[in-house]
Amino acid sequence: xxxxxxxxxxxxxxxxxxxxxxxxxxxxxxxxxxxxxxxxxxxxxxxxxxxxxxxxxxxxxxxxxxxxxxxxxxxxxxxxxxxxxxxxxxxxxxxxxxxxxxxxxxxxxxxxxxxxxxxxxxxxxxxxxxxxxxxxxxxxxxxxxxxxxxxxxxxxxxxxxxxxxxxxxxxxxxxxxxxxxxxxxxxxxxxxxxxxxxxxxxxxxxxxxxxxxxxxxxxxxxxxxxxxxxxxxxxxxxxxxxxxxxxxxxxxxxxxxxxxxxxxxxxxxxxxxxxxxxxxxxxxxxxxxxxxxxxxxxxxxxxxxxxxxxxxxxxxxxxxxxxxxxxxxxxxxxxxxxxxxxxxxxxxxxxxxxxxxxxxxxxxxxxxxxxxxxxxxxxxxxxxxxxxxxxxxxxxxxxxxxxxxxxxxxxxxxxxxxxxxxxxxxxxxxxxxxxxxxxxxxxxxxxxxxxxxxxxxxxxxxxxxxxxxxxxxxxxxxxxxxxxxxxxxxxxxxxxxxxxxxxxxxxxxxxxxxxxxxxxxxxxxxxxxxxxxxxxxxxxxxxxxxxxxxxxxxxxxxxxxxxxxxxxxxxxxxxxxxxxxxxxxxxxxxxxxxxxxxxxxxxxxxxxxxxxxxxxxxxxxxxxxxx
Numbered sequence: 001x002x003x004x005x006x007x008x009x010x011x012x013x014x015x016x017x018x019x020x021x022x023x024x025x026x027x028x029x030x031x032x033x034x035x036x037x038x039x040x041x042x043x044x045x046x047x048x049x050x051x052x053x054x055x056x057x058x059x060x061x062x063x064x065x066x067x068x069x070x071x072x073x074x075x076x077x078x079x080x081x082x083x084x085x086x087x088x089x090x091x092x093x094x095x096x097x098x099x100x101x102x103x104x105x106x107x108x109x110x111x112x113x114x115x116x117x118x119x120x121x122x123x124x125x126x127x128x129x130x131x132x133x134x135x136x137x138x139x140x141x142x143x144x145x146x147x148x149x150x151x152x153x154x155x156x157x158x159x160x161x162x163x164x165x166x167x168x169x170x171x172x173x174x175x176x177x178x179x180x181x182x183x184x185x186x187x188x189x190x191x192x193x194x195x196x197x198x199x200x201x202x203x204x205x206x207x208x209x210x211x212x213x214x215x216x217x218x219x220x221x222x223x224x225x226x227x228x229x230x231x232x233x234x235x236x237x238x239x240x241x242x243x244x245x246x247x248x249x250x251x252x253x254x255x256x257x258x259x260x261x262x263x264x265x266x267x268x269x270x271x272x273x274x275x276x277x278x279x280x281x282x283x284x285x286x287x288x289x290x291x292x293x294x295x296x297x298x299x300x301x302x303x304x305x306x307x308x309x310x311x312x313x314x315x316x317x318x319x320x321x322x323x324x325x326x327x328x329x330x331x332x333x334x335x336x337x338x339x340x341x342x343x344x345x346x347x348x349x350x351x352x353x354x355x356x357x358x359x360x361x362x363x364x365x366x367x368x369x370x371x372x373x374x375x376x377x378x379x380x381x382x383x384x385x386x387x388x389x390x391x392x393x394x395x396x397x398x399x400x401x402x403x404x405x406x407x408x409x410x411x412x413x414x415x416x417x418x419x420x421x422x423x424x425x426x427x428x429x430x431x432x433x434x435x436x437x438x439x440x441x442x443x444x445x446x447x448x449x450x451x452x453x454x455x456x457x458x459x460x461x462x463x464x465x466x467x468x469x470x471x472x473x474x475x476x477x478x479x480x481x482x483x484x485x486x487x488x489x490x491x492x493x494x495x496x497x498x499x500x501x502x503x504x505x506x507x508x509x510x511x512x513x514x515x516x517x518x519x520x521x522x523x524x525x526x527x528x529x530x531x532x533x534x535x536x537x538x539x540x541x542x543x544x545x546x547x548x549x550x551x552x553x554x555x556x557x558x559x560x561x562x563x564x565x566x567x568x569x570x571x572x573x574x575x576x577x578x579x580x581x582x583x584x585x586x587x588x589x590x591x592x593x594x595x596x597x598x599x600x601x602x603x604x605x606x607x608x609x610x611x612x613x614x615x616x617x618x619x620x621x622x623x624x625x626x627x
Contacts, residue, residue, distance in 0.1 A: 002288050002296050004173045007164060014165025017072075021091045021154055034072040036113060037091040040100075041153065043078035043240045044233070044272055046086040050102055051075075054086055057105040062113070071113060077241015079153035081140060082394035084124055089153075096135040098124035126413075139410040140392050145373065147381050148196075148357035149397045152241030157276050160283040163244040169289055171363035172248050175255055176297045184256040185211060188359070190367035192379030197224055197315075197352035198430060198456045199532065200378075200445040203359075207256050209339035210347045214258025220343040221250050221259045221301075222350040224320055225266035225273070228312040229428030230479060231387040232459035235353035237395050238383075239266065239273035242357065243280035247290065247303055249356035252363065253349060254301040262303040263343070265320050267310055277305055312429075312483035315457075316531045317350045318342075319485065330487045331531035352457065354383050374400030378444030386412050388461040389419065401442040404434060408462055419464035423547070427456025429476045429483075430536035432543030433469065452543040454536065468565035469548035470555055474502040476540040484534070491534030494525040498541060507568040510556040519545060564626040567611045571627045574615075576601035578623035585615035585624060 016031035021039065031037070040046075040055050055075055062068045079087045084098035088108070095118045097108070104122060112118050126138040135141060146152075155162040163169070175184050188204030195201045210219060223246055227235040239246065250262045266274055281303055284290040292300045306324045313319045314329040321343045323329035342348025358380060362370045371379045378400040384407065387393055391413030398407060404424055408414065415421050423433040426443075432453035434441070441447050445455050463472065477499050486492040498521050501514050522538030529535045545552065554560050561569040574585070574594075581599040586592075593609040596602030604615070604624075616624040 002293075004177065004295060007169055007173060007295075010161055010164045011167070011170070014161055018155070018162065018165040021089075034070060036071045036093075037074055038071060038113075039074045039076050039089045039091065039153070041077070041079050041085055041087040042075035042272075043152075043237055044270075045078065045082045047272065049086050051086040051100075053102040054088065054100055054105060057102050058109070061105055061109040065109060065114065067109070067113060074156050075158075076155065077152040077157050078237040078395055080144075080149065080395040081124070081135075081392060083392050087124075087153075088122075090118070093118065094136065096124045097122040140394075140396070140413070143402075143406060143411050144397050145381050145399050146397045147361050147370075148238060148354050148383050149241070149395065150361070151245065152237060152395075155242065157241050157243055158279050160244060160280070160287055160289075163242070167364060168244055168360070169248055171360035172251050172255075172289070173295050174363060175252050176295050176299055181211065181214065181256045181258065184252065184363075187363065187367050188256075191362045191370040192367075192374075192377075193355070193358055193362060193370065194378065194445065195351055196354035196358075196382065196455075196457065198427065198454065200455060203351060203355060206339060206349055206351075207253060209337070210257045210349045212347075217258075218261075218344075218346045219254075219257055219259035220346060220348040221253045221257070221262040222317075222321065222324070222343060222348060223250060223262070223264040223266075223356060224315065224317065224350055224352040225264055225270070226308045226315045226320060227267065227270075227353075227457060228310070228315050228483070229430075229457055229459045230476075231385060231461045232428060232457055233385045234383040234395060234458045236270050236273050238353050238357050239270070240276055243273075243276045244284065245360060246277075246353055246356045247280055247284050249359035250303060251290065251294065251301050252359055253351075253356075255299055257347070257349060259349075260300055260302070262301065263306050263324055264303060265306045265308055265314070265324055268307040269310055274305065274307065281305070311485070312479070313485040313531070313533055316533050319531065320350065321348065328485075330485045331533075333530065354458065375442060375444045377446055382443070382455065382458060384458045384460040386460055386462070388425075389415050389464040389467070390462040391416050398443075400444045403440050403442055405439045407443070407460065408439075412462065415462065415464050419466065421462065422465050422467055423463045423469065423472075425453075425461040425463065425472065425476075425540070426459070427454040427536075427539070428459045429480045430454060430533065430539060431456045431459075432539045433463075433472065433547065434543075435547040437547070452539070452546050454539065466563055466565070468561050468563035469544040469551050470502065470506055470561075471563075471565045473541045473544045474499065474506060477502060477537070480533075480537040484537075488528075488530035488534060490525045490528040491530070491537060494521055494529075495534075495537050497521055498525075498538065502541070505552065505555050506561070506566040508555070508559045508566075510552075512553075512556055514556070515545065515549070515552055560627075570611050571606055572604055572609060572611065572613070572615060573625055573627055574602055574604055575623045575625065578621050580621055580623070582620065584618045584620065588614050588618045590614060 020031040088097040126133045193203045318332040319329040338348045383397045579601040586594040593605045
């Protein structure tokens, strides 16, 4: 595709195929070639639950029935509703099947594809106040607004033509033929897009800083796909479901600042994302979208992959660039900033995957379109990976300014098992815990910082009444200690000292003076650590001290963990009035710490008990409790 006319021709040839999936109500007859499109999620989550086998069985069944020329089998990226995977969607009917198993394929082909009658038991439905909704009517989807995720679950990520069919590479063609580099940068500034990787720095401003001396200085464009936060999988899902959007956006940035080379730094633990990026880069080069004289212009730009080895610190931009250069991934002092002196000492811009995924749509729809969404200082949408104590584990994209309550209760389906919402951790190890008292605060960059958290890359972990907030703070700090590169003393030593204090408190050996020391260390590290990761490492401790200080005090003063999590402060007891003497607890205790005779109340020897909770799990009468 050397010209825009060729791109337009390919897009027009793909329109029926794509519209069959996105506007199925008007395309009941299929796309002209295929009577049905059967989309199967082939993202990491569904792949781990045998979606590959589902695809293989489907292709085999269709071939056996002579339907392989009438039914298109499409492997897609993540549909978002990960808790219900593997997911299969049949178009043009728009039937959404959830938790599909390989053995269900025969029934789907016989009943639905051949018989025209959907398999009712597999159809996803949501019940809300007694009202049953289909997936298209469900709060999980209707309360989202997908921009970065617009193609995930819709197209085959390994087919460049399907991306073109959704309008792909039109934005690149537009900027190369209709706009000057400075006009592109101004458009990005006007849109209000801020970096989705954590700090929220204005994207257009970053590009402007790196735009000087075009054509006279080697420059680079980088993509941070080194997603390392616990519970985060937003960038991975975009790369698996829509890799070409990142290539197109990076090319646009290369044109804007005058760069000729881009690098995507992606962790090797994302094998599906890596493979699809390799395929996408090869296809883009073959089609003339990467390389020399893109769209017949003078613009030349190429992209290569660099695999990370899983070091969390390489999510920090200067450490990432140091790693690309072939050195140990350690952050550098700033200034100079990467826009002046970055990769290989040359001007460099770096954005994360989600940031890149917004850019083609901003170019095509205009800055006012994007700026009309969100809040005054946080424009557009944000992708979150919902995890923890929540019914609808998965991937969601919401307008900035949506409340945490809407995300958790409506989109997320609430906290399971009738438990109460206690807090949500945003921003991973760099973020903080948002308590129930801030359940209705609109989510944007400034509001989260004001209440002691941060946006981060987009992990959102929900906690209920059974979570110990001291233990949560310890978990994230342990992660930071393990992942510290060790270059600066405040992070290397300071976080270790903080962790030692938390260990002391959770073991029942804490003193009230420890809380003052924790805060003092936390603020010292924030002010003196070399990079952003070290500076934000104390945030989980500070936010839990701010909102859940009473739990710290219970651990210290009462030698008690209110949530019953910290083992050193935990005892299991048998209520003799409830115990029936069934012996189940004694028979399942791994250390023989429970004694008693049949049909008589049993007793736990606390000296022998290892506090594993097996007895409580096996008791049928609710006679065992933890104190």
